[in-house]
Amino acid sequence: MIEVKNLSKQFMVPTDKKGLFGKKKEPFWAVDSLDFSASKGSVVSILGPNGCGKTTTLRMIAAMLTPSRGTAFIDTLDVRKHKQKIKSKIGYMTNNTSLYDRLNVIETITFFAELNQIPKDIYKERAQKLFDQLDMNDYLLKRISDLSTGMKQKTSIVRTLIHDPDLIILDEPTTGVDVTGQSVIVDLIKSIKESGKTLIFSTHQLNEVRDIADHIIVMKAGKKVFDGDNQQFQNLDNDKSFTEIFMEMVDD
Amino acid sequence: MIKWQTLLIKEIRHLFRDTKTIIQTVVVPTFLTPLLITGIVWYISSIAIEESKKDYEVALYDIGNNELVKKFEEAERLNITIYDSIDKIVDSVKNESSEIGIVIEDGFQQNLTNNTSSEITIYSKNIDTFSQAKSLAEDVIDNFENDERASRLSSLNLDEEFINPINILEEDLTTEKEAAGSIFGGILAFFFVMYVITGSMYPAIDLGAGEKERGTMETLVSTNISSLEIIVGKMLSVTASAVLTATFSLLGFIIPVLIIFFFYADSIPESLFDTLSSLVNPIAFLGIFGLIIPLSILMGALLLAVSVYSKNTKEAGLLLGNLVIVFFLPAYIPLFNPGLELDFIGSIIPCYNLALLTNSLIAENTNWMLYLSALGSTVVYCCIAIYITYIMFDDEKIIFRS
Numbered sequence: 047m048i049e050v051k052n053l054s055k056q057f058m059v060p061t062d063k064k065g066l067f068g069k070k071k072e073p074f075w076a077v078d079s080l081d082f083s084a085s086k087g088s089v090v091s092i093l094g095p096n097g098c099g100k101t102t103t104l105r106m107i108a109a110m111l112t113p114s115r116g117t118a119f120i121d122t123l124d125v126r127k128h129k130q131k132i133k134s135k136i137g138y139m140t141n142n143t144s145l146y147d148r149l150n151v152i153e154t155i156t157f158f159a160e161l162n163q164i165p166k167d168i169y170k171e172r173a174q175k176l177f178d179q180l181d182m183n184d185y186l187l188k189r190i191s192d193l194s195t196g197m198k199q200k201t202s203i204v205r206t207l208i209h210d211p212d213l214i215i216l217d218e219p220t221t222g223v224d225v226t227g228q229s230v231i232v233d234l235i236k237s238i239k240e241s242g243k244t245l246i247f248s249t250h251q252l253n254e255v256r257d258i259a260d261h262i263i264v265m266k267a268g269k270k271v272f273d274g275d276n277q278q279f280q281n282l283d284n285d286k287s288f289t290e291i292f293m294e295m296v297d298d
Numbered sequence: 299m300i301k302w303q304t305l306l307i308k309e310i311r312h313l314f315r316d317t318k319t320i321i322q323t324v325v326v327p328t329f330l331t332p333l334l335i336t337g338i339v340w341y342i343s344s345i346a347i348e349e350s351k352k353d354y355e356v357a358l359y360d361i362g363n364n365e366l367v368k369k370f371e372e373a374e375r376l377n378i379t380i381y382d383s384i385d386k387i388v389d390s391v392k393n394e395s396s397e398i399g400i401v402i403e404d405g406f407q408q409n410l411t412n413n414t415s416s417e418i419t420i421y422s423k424n425i426d427t428f429s430q431a432k433s434l435a436e437d438v439i440d441n442f443e444n445d446e447r448a449s450r451l452s453s454l455n456l457d458e459e460f461i462n463p464i465n466i467l468e469e470d471l472t473t474e475k476e477a478a479g480s481i482f483g484g485i486l487a488f489f490f491v492m493y494v495i496t497g498s499m500y501p502a503i504d505l506g507a508g509e510k511e512r513g514t515m516e517t518l519v520s521t522n523i524s525s526l527e528i529i530v531g532k533m534l535s536v537t538a539s540a541v542l543t544a545t546f547s548l549l550g551f552i553i554p555v556l557i558i559f560f561f562y563a564d565s566i567p568e569s570l571f572d573t574l575s576s577l578v579n580p581i582a583f584l585g586i587f588g589l590i591i592p593l594s595i596l597m598g599a600l601l602l603a604v605s606v607y608s609k610n611t612k613e614a615g616l617l618l619g620n621l622v623i624v625f626f627l628p629a630y631i632p633l634f635n636p637g638l639e640l641d642f643i644g645s646i647i648p649c650y651n652l653a654l655l656t657n658s659l660i661a662e663n664t665n666w667m668l669y670l671s672a673l674g675s676t677v678v679y680c681c682i683a684i685y686i687t688y689i690m691f692d693d694e695k696i697i698f699r700s
Binding site: 134140143145146147153160161163 | 305520
């Protein structure tokens with residue numbers, strides 16, 4: 047269960063005005079008063095144009111950034127107060143593969159499993175299942191630097207899931223991935239959904255949202271402009287496509 | 299395994315799979331620096347040997363055809379050319395057709411006869427430090443002057459003691475160990491400081507700004523490892539690299555010395571052998587390492603703090619380049635002032651204290667209170683540096699600064 051209440055984040059951003067030590071900075075609300083809730087086992091998709099605050103929202107839910115105002119609760123745990131506990135419940139995948147180039151696949155997965163203090167026999171069995179599912183067995187001893195983007199993405203998925211998190215957060219998981227890679231990720235999201243885990247992902251790919259998401263949140267300039275399910279989204283205008291509705295919603 | 303240990307093992311594995319780390323940590327200190335030093339010593343020695351056999355062109359101005367000119371002409375390795383004006387002498391030295399120019403005052407022979415003194419001016423370019431022309435010419439003049447002095451005293455029936463009421467006798471009681479400390483201590487310490495810095499700089503950049511740039515820092519902070527555990531794991535990796543580099547640099551010094559002992563002991567002068575023997579002192583090296591380890595932790599923490607603050611590796615390189623000057627400078631001072639002695643203030647200045655304590659540890663005249671003061675102050679600086687690094691790693695504005 048995720049409960050987001052008045053979640054807001056302010057950054058100081060440079061302006062065009064020059065100050066004594068470079069450009070002057072002024073406050074900017076990257077996320078402004080965001081509210082939503084998601085039940086256990088649901089798939090939530092956060093949509094919006096670049097710079098609308100999707101990544102900042104996900105980082106706050108993952109207890110990586112502290113909200114400037116408001117908060118979020120993950121299974122009743124406040125992200126402001128229980129950062130470490132929340133992080134152990136979450137599997138967070140960044141919007142690039144972000145893996146250690148000089149480690150091989152096995153070493154990478156072992157590192158993240160041991161960091162999450164998972165017993166060896168458990169993480170080995172779990173990893174093997176994921177390797178089989180993602181067809182990775184021929185690449186396990188290859189260094190990350192020698193892998194294709196798709197294989198890096200798969201490794202990143204395994205490392206996100208290795209500690210069997212309750213909540214999975216994927217920040218633009220299909221960005222920069224070819225069609226095959228995208229299909230792997232979509233399949234994986236579906237299998238996560240089937241397993242009953244909660245998943246939040248941000249994306250630009252509206253067809254993914256239409257196919258997978260139970261719950262859609264559209265953001266524009268840090269604020270929520272839509273919160274509802276697939277049907278509610280389509281019902282906004284039945285004569286228009288999903289993309290057209292979205293474009294109208296975020297268009298200036 | 300606790301989390302920081304997991305991170306430490308991963309960081310070391312990741313670091314040492316990079317060829318740049320291996321070159322920086324092992325190849326440069328163990329092989330390249332000794333080769334470089336040997337090459338420089340060999341080059342300087344060969345220049346000195348060449349100069350010791352060389353004949354020098356000397357421009358001489360004299361209009362009196364006096365006795366001293368004959369002495370110059372008889373001197374070995376000096377080719378004398380007589381000029382008829384002082385300007386030509388100066389030009390000859392300026393355009394380097396002569397190594398030195400000597401101008402003997404007009405009336406020199408007459409002054410000798412009258413038992414008065416005369417002036418001799420030597421023109422040279424002192425930037426050529428290897429040239430022996432000036433000292434050879436001064437020897438000729440000194441010998442001539444001694445003969446003339448003896449002759450004048452003899453004509454007055456006086457003994458040389460008449461004008462030398464005091465004879466100063468010097469006895470150098472410097473031990474071989476003290477000489478070794480003075481000669482090699484500063485150099486060794488300078489190299490240790492240099493290697494601790496270079497050994498920690500690349501890993502610090504890689505594990506701080508490098509991770510931010512590659513995006514792996516975000517992955518790491520998304521896991522349930524705490525900021526403190528991240529610092530401990532990363533800082534110990536940087537420190538391990540710095541200590542390894544310093545250890546290999548030590549091997550780079552010890553191995554050539556051992557080769558000299560075992561294979562060339564008979565062919566080196568006894569004094570040099572004794573000085574080198576003084577360097578092989580396990581207690582001194584233990585003492586030095588006792589100081590290097592906290593210094594490496596200090597460097598590791600500080601460089602990591604600056605690195606993680608940086609937006610990218612380029613900015614980190616720039617900032618760290620400036621920071622390391624602060625550590626290099628105190629290590630330089632004793633290198634160029636061999637007589638410096640450590641006091642309490644000096645003992646709390648990082649790198650400066652290491653340099654002077656290295657001298658005294660090799661010389662076996664260490665003031666252990668100052669050693670403890672150096673060690674204690676470095677540990678305090680370490681704690682401060684670790685705290686600063688902790689603040690940096692715990693600040694989301696810095697971790698996500700890009």
